[in-house]
Amino acid sequence: MTTLIDQIIIPSETLLTFVFSMFLAIVLGTAIALIYRHTHRGLNYESSFLPTLVVLSPIVTLVMFFIQGDLVLSLGLVGSLSIIRFRTPIKDTRDMAFLFWTIAIGLGIGTQNWTIAVLATLILGALMLVFYLIKYGRPIxxxxxxxxxxxxxxxxxxxxxxxxxxxxxxxxxxxxxxxxxxxxxxxxxxxxxxxxxxxxxxxxxxxxxxxxxxxxxxxxxxxxx
CATH class of the missing domain: 3.30.70.260 (ACT domain)
Incomplete structure (x- = not known):
């Protein structure tokens, strides 16, 4: 009975760390989505892509909290992900870059590298804005x-x-x-x-x-x- 109670009760320090990490992941995911919308060059974009960018970081953060150094659990996670097949084609390589960006931020926050995650978001966000302002990559x-x-x-x-x-x-x-x-x-x-x-x-x-x-x-x- 005591063991069951110990498993149910979450230490306050762990709970605060989890809540702060999820909040930070949502904030940074929202910032990435806003940068994507502001720097988008096409006529239109998928309306569901922005919410995807927002929720992807906290989802990855949650996954990292679940595994937390558990080798067996991490191997099981890799095996389960290999079963999932994503059937939605990504036409723009820029969309792929933003997806990897949000995943990387989720990994960083999930491992409690909060400062690095914030700095990386600021640096990559500034880079994307510079590319947009100088029209980098547009045909001459x-x-x-x-x-x-x-x-x-x-x-x-x-x-x-x-x-x-x-x-x-x-x-x-x-x-x-x-x-x-x-x-x-x-x-x-x-x-x-x-x-x-x-x-x-x-x-x-x-x-x-x-x-x-x-x-x-x-x-x-x-x-x-």
């Missing part, structure tokens, strides 16, 4: 797919003028002809400062005789051909 050149469809003879004078400009690479990707109707696809690669020249060319093509439609698509939005 813009790439677009130009689709021209119409009938009769296609006047390629605007495209030749565009190709003769410096800093603009124009490549013919495909040409389909069916009777008088045609569809021509060009691949454009240019410095972003040349975007006004591209717009002028698109307007000239739209005004050309026989041209029905001119579409300018980003490569990630274009259909595979």
């Amino acid at each position: 050149h813009a790439e677009y797919i130009l689709i021209i469809s119409g009938e009769r003879r296609f006047d390629d004078t605007p495209m030749k003028t565009l190709a003769d400009m410096g800093g603009i690479d124009v490549q013919l990707r495909s040409r389909e002809q069916e009777g008088d109707r045609y569809e021509i696809i060009f691949e454009l690669r240019f410095d972003k400062t040349k975007l006004s020249s591209i717009d002028d060319t698109v307007h000239l093509l739209q005004a050309a005789e026989g041209v029905h439609k001119v579409s300018l698509l980003a490569p990630q939005l274009a259909l595979p051909m």
Whole structure:
């Protein structure tokens, strides 16, 4: 009976350590989620990803409190995790980095390395903000797919003028002809400062005789051909 009571009653020092660790893990997980949301560059992100970042650190912290040097329990945990299969694909490697970040913070807090966990969050958070502010990793050149469809003879004078400009690479990707109707696809690669020249060319093509439609698509939005 005494042994059972000893197992139920948690020492106050251990309880305070656990509560503080869980609270710190939630705070740092929330900070990581806020940094992710602020530095996200895409059009949108999974709404469930932010809560995942918040709860992942305290979950890992809880796991570390459970094992606490117990070799048998840690081996059993590894075996159980090997059974779990994550079927949600992670499309952005940046999301993977944030997941590892939250897991590492949970491991640090769970082993009571509180100071290191806080410093690591501050350093990595500052690094992510610097990358976001200097636009690190963003492409210097813009790439677009130009689709021209119409009938009769296609006047390629605007495209030749565009190709003769410096800093603009124009490549013919495909040409389909069916009777008088045609569809021509060009691949454009240019410095972003040349975007006004591209717009002028698109307007000239739209005004050309026989041209029905001119579409300018980003490569990630274009259909595979």
